[in-house]
Amino acid sequence: MDQNIFSLAEKVALVTGASSGIGHCVAKGLAAAGATVVVAARRTERLHALVSEIDKAGGKALAVTMDVTDRDSVNSAFETAESQVGTINVIVNNAGVADTNNFLKITDQSRDFVMSTNFNGVWNVAQEAGRRLVEAQQPGSIINIASILGLTSKPGQSAYCASKGAVIQLTRALSVDLMKHHIRVNAVAPGWFKTEINDAYFETQAGQEYIQRMPARRLGQLEELIGPIIMLASDAGSFVNGAVLPVDGAIHACGI
Numbered sequence: 001m002d003q004n005i006f007s008l009a010e011k012v013a014l015v016t017g018a019s020s021g022i023g024h025c026v027a028k029g030l031a032a033a034g035a036t037v038v039v040a041a042r043r044t045e046r047l048h049a050l051v052s053e054i055d056k057a058g059g060k061a062l063a064v065t066m067d068v069t070d071r072d073s074v075n076s077a078f079e080t081a082e083s084q085v086g087t088i089n090v091i092v093n094n095a096g097v098a099d100t101n102n103f104l105k106i107t108d109q110s111r112d113f114v115m116s117t118n119f120n121g122v123w124n125v126a127q128e129a130g131r132r133l134v135e136a137q138q139p140g141s142i143i144n145i146a147s148i149l150g151l152t153s154k155p156g157q158s159a160y161c162a163s164k165g166a167v168i169q170l171t172r173a174l175s176v177d178l179m180k181h182h183i184r185v186n187a188v189a190p191g192w193f194k195t196e197i198n199d200a201y202f203e204t205q206a207g208q209e210y211i212q213r214m215p216a217r218r219l220g221q222l223e224e225l226i227g228p229i230i231m232l233a234s235d236a237g238s239f240v241n242g243a244v245l246p247v248d249g250a251i252h253a254c255g256i
């Protein structure tokens with residue numbers, strides 16, 4: 001067996017939402033596995049700090065400003081990246097937001113905020129990346145960061161659950177549409193990892209009690225997402241397509 005099947009040496013990987021949390025950690029992991037990493041988000045000063053960190057560790061990275069809800073912003077970020085590091089052939093669609101409230105109280109603005117970032121954002125970036133890969137006649141791997149809440153649900157999360165369920169179905173549909181272009185599309189469904197999106201909740205007693213009901217009795221460590229994403233990005237995942245991979249310490253298996 002080729003020992004280098006997990007290598008990302010030939011890959012140019014885009015990570016959206018790389019200014020914090022999961023995206024920040026995964027960007028470092030992909031760079032350590034050999035990819036040139038394009039880190040994208042709106043808070044650009046954080047991205048520059050991340051690029052310095054990756055540089056110091058011996059990796060290669062580039063920061064681009066991108067608002068995933070804005071087609072022009074997405075297009076211009078791809079233009080900048082492509083001119084400096086070549087065609088992007090691994091895409092980690094990670095940017096996301098949550099807005100917790102009971103369904104009866106959710107405003108249309110809140111719903112649209114969640115859907116336009118979590119769903120339209122994935123759509124915009126995948127379409128831009130797919131068109132450019134086909135134009136360049138290159139294979140690629142698109143990895144959409146969904147959520148365990150795209151497979152199950154939790155009180156107060158209707159917009160978020162709907163957005164992540166839509167990401168999962170989009171993943172399946174794109175895997176079929178893009179297969180003939182040698183572009184694989186998979187989703188990762190993380191369980192619970194403490195980041196800016198949920199840290200306030202996990203400081204509460206309810207959050208601590210929820211952790212005790214989880215099968216693993218703990219949150220995930222951000223680094224535990226790196227391996228599964230490298231598998232999907234690399235030749236190790238060459239026949240994995242249209243899949244949804246929970247990385248959640250078995251929460252999906254018991255549905256809590």
Ligand SMILES: NC(=O)c1ccc[n+]([C@@H]2O[C@H](COP(=O)([O-])OP(=O)(O)OC[C@H]3O[C@@H](n4cnc5c(N)ncnc54)[C@H](OP(=O)(O)O)[C@@H]3O)[C@@H](O)[C@H]2O)c1
Pocket residue numbers: 016017018019020021022023040041042043044066067068069094095096097117145146147148189190191192193194195196197198
């Ligand atoms: N943490 C968890 O337990 C968990 C579980 C399941 C799924 N997820 C998913 O994992 C992904 C990352 O979340 P996280 O936990 O790492 O949260 P986080 O720390 O809040 O990170 C969210 C990232 O998304 C970016 N972002 C938000 N809106 C954006 C926009 N319009 N354009 C570009 N970037 C945007 C933010 O960057 P800027 O504000 O700088 O633009 C930030 O880097 C999300 O899709 C989330 O739904 C997280």
